[in-house]
Amino acid sequence: MKIYAMLNPTTENLETFMNKGTYKTPYLNIRSVKLFADGALGSRGACLLEPYSDDADNYGIIMNKESYYREICEQAYKKRYQINTHVIGDSAMRMMLNIYSTYLKSTNDLRWRIEHAQVVSPVDLSKFATYSIIPAVNTVHATSDMYWAEKRLGPNRIKYAYAYKDLLTQNGWLCNGSDFPVEKTNPLLGFYAAVSRKDLQQFPENGFQKENALTRKEALKAMTIWAAKSFFEENEKGSIEPGKYADMVVTDQDIMTVEENKIPTTKITMTFINGQLVYSVK
Secondary structure (H helix, E strand, O other), X not given: OOEEEEEOOXXXXXXXXXXXXXXXXOOEEEEEXXXXXXXXOOXXXXXXXXXXXXXXXXXXXXXXXXXXXXXHHHHHHHHOOEEEEEEOOHXXXXXXXXXXXXXXXXXXXXXXXXXXXXXXXXXXXXXXXXXXXXXXEOOHHHHHHOOOHHHHHHHHHHHHEOOHHHHHHHHOOOEEOOOOOOOOOOXXXXXXXXXXXXXXOOOOOOOOOHHHOOOHHHHHHHHOHHHHHHOOOOOOOOOOOOOOOOOEEEEOOOOOOOOHHHHXXXXXXXXXXXXXXXXXXX
């Protein structure tokens, strides 16, 4: 497996890796730091600008002092390391976007990411474009959380949650991952959630906030070439073309044309890594 690893920002890790520059082998790439700004929406730990709609005295939590995030971001900026921050709530989002802006200043190619990017105030949405910040979303969260998310956020804030199309339009691209082990490993479920905004029982009938669905082409790119771009490997993977590693799968049906409700039943029949067949259905 080829791994793009994100460092836990311990003193040992920063001294062993970040302070010595990037580390890359054919199977391991280390040039980023993972931060956690707040908690999760389901547990009411995501930090919100206004209190939870179903818990009037609770705004959620920020995991560390703002000075902590600024210190790590400053170190990463000096070493040309990428920062990837778990952010769920709109208050934590504003804090991290503003911290990022201190160092990124304008459009750039440093590719700092916001992991999940679940609730974004419309006031802050344009900051993704202004500072070239990548929304690293998990589209399956929309269909996992849709049953209770409005209870947490209320009818107005929910409109600015799981807004993947709105986020996509900022820089013209985003990346999408499975968020395993919180969600299942099967990437086709994320592809399906992105385009349908429905669960596996086809609920809701018209899709959850369908205006923020992605097209199939956008959803595919978000899990392939845009994903590779989000960790600086678009010139070696993410698409099938001369000069790149032949990392690819073969499916039993065309996910770009098959009926939408059949996407989750798609089977992988072959997997290739570096052009070598490593898995095959007998």
